[in-house]
Amino acid sequence: MSQVLVRDVRKAYGALEIIHGVNIDIADGEFVVLVGPSGCGKSTLLRMIAGLESITGGKILIGDKVVNNVPPSDRDIAMVFQSYALYPHMKVKDNMAFSLKLKKTDPAVVEERVKSAANILGLTPYLDRYPRQLSGGQRQRVAMGRAIVRNPQVFLFDEPLSNLDAKLRVQMRTEIKELHQRLKTTTVYVTHDQVEAMTMADRIVVLQDGNVEQVGAPLDLYDNPANLFVATFIGSPSMNLIKGKAKIINGEVFVDAGGTLLPAGTKHQVAEGQDVTYGIRPEHIELAEDGFEAKVGVIEPTGSETMVFVHAGGNDLLVLFRERHTFTTGQTIKLKPRKDAAHIFDTATGKRI
Incomplete structure (x- = not known):
């Protein structure tokens, strides 16, 4: 060897x-x-x-x-x-x-x-x-x-x-x-x-x-x-990517995606108004009453998990649920990404911030 x-x-x-x-x-x-x-x-x-x-x-x-x-x-x-x-x-x-x-x-x-x-x-x-x-x-x-x-x-x-x-x-x-x-x-x-x-x-x-x-x-x-x-x-299904601008509120980083504020925690070093791409994996998006509205599209149950394609604020997203939910096509649900699992990339260079 x-x-x-x-x-x-x-x-x-x-x-x-x-x-x-x-x-x-x-x-x-x-x-x-x-x-x-x-x-x-x-x-x-x-x-x-x-x-x-x-x-x-x-x-x-x-x-x-x-x-x-x-x-x-x-x-x-x-x-x-x-x-x-x-x-x-x-x-x-x-x-x-x-x-x-x-x-x-x-x-x-x-x-x-x-x-x-x-x-x-x-x-x-x-x-x-x-x-x-x-x-x-x-x-x-x-x-x-x-x-x-x-x-x-x-x-x-x-x-x-x-x-x-x-x-x-x-x-x-x-x-x-x-x-x-x-x-x-x-x-x-x-x-x-x-x-x-x-x-x-x-x-x-x-x-x-x-x-x-x-x-x-x-x-x-x-x-x-x-x-x-x-x-x-890397990752199947692939990471969701949403373009927006960085916004800093009370030391917390958010990404403004067409009026929807996506939480990203405090670990990212970004400038106010910087063009960024917000990345979140499908399994890191959860149902939440204080989340953004999304309309359910295609539902793909696999048994152990359910993949749900949704449309939210001009973006098509994939959400992966390990629990079983009885969604219907056209239904409006509220979703929130986990800020501890969020990624932010510089849109110009593609590099993770």
């Missing part, structure tokens, strides 16, 4: 630079998720760590060794792709053993590692089957097993669950996390699904347009987003 250090790494295709001086420190044994929308550069960055893409500038270290010019086969990494990339003519055990056989590893060692990986992944009954005889989840386990047998310093996962159905994705992300807890191998995982990132990561790296927007533990990013992009990207 080893740390992975990304130092001012850049990637350009001709005059077009798509990775702009990225710096990330991944500790030995840590599970780090690179997350962001399509085209943000997360897979390109992962492929540079793997050696499948050249580096235009900066350097990458695995352990204490700079690997910029080291071929993938000599980096002591193992990669699991979105596509399973299994050999259809080989049985499961041969797919898992293939990389070791190429290195002319002792057959006894190969057999021992394949059996150990199969036991960890629950693949022992399927070792003599071909990939076509397996389900999607089983094939993904085989791909993971092929990585495990190499006993690498670093695991790299490139959106490995994208081809699975929703229920199986939930199961597989739990299994991958359990696998990491068992093996303690440094892991870099790429996904566009922020729920995967939140549930699996020790730390999350949020990327946009080839830049790192924020790095932190999942709940740190959820509770303290650095800017509007992170605030809206």
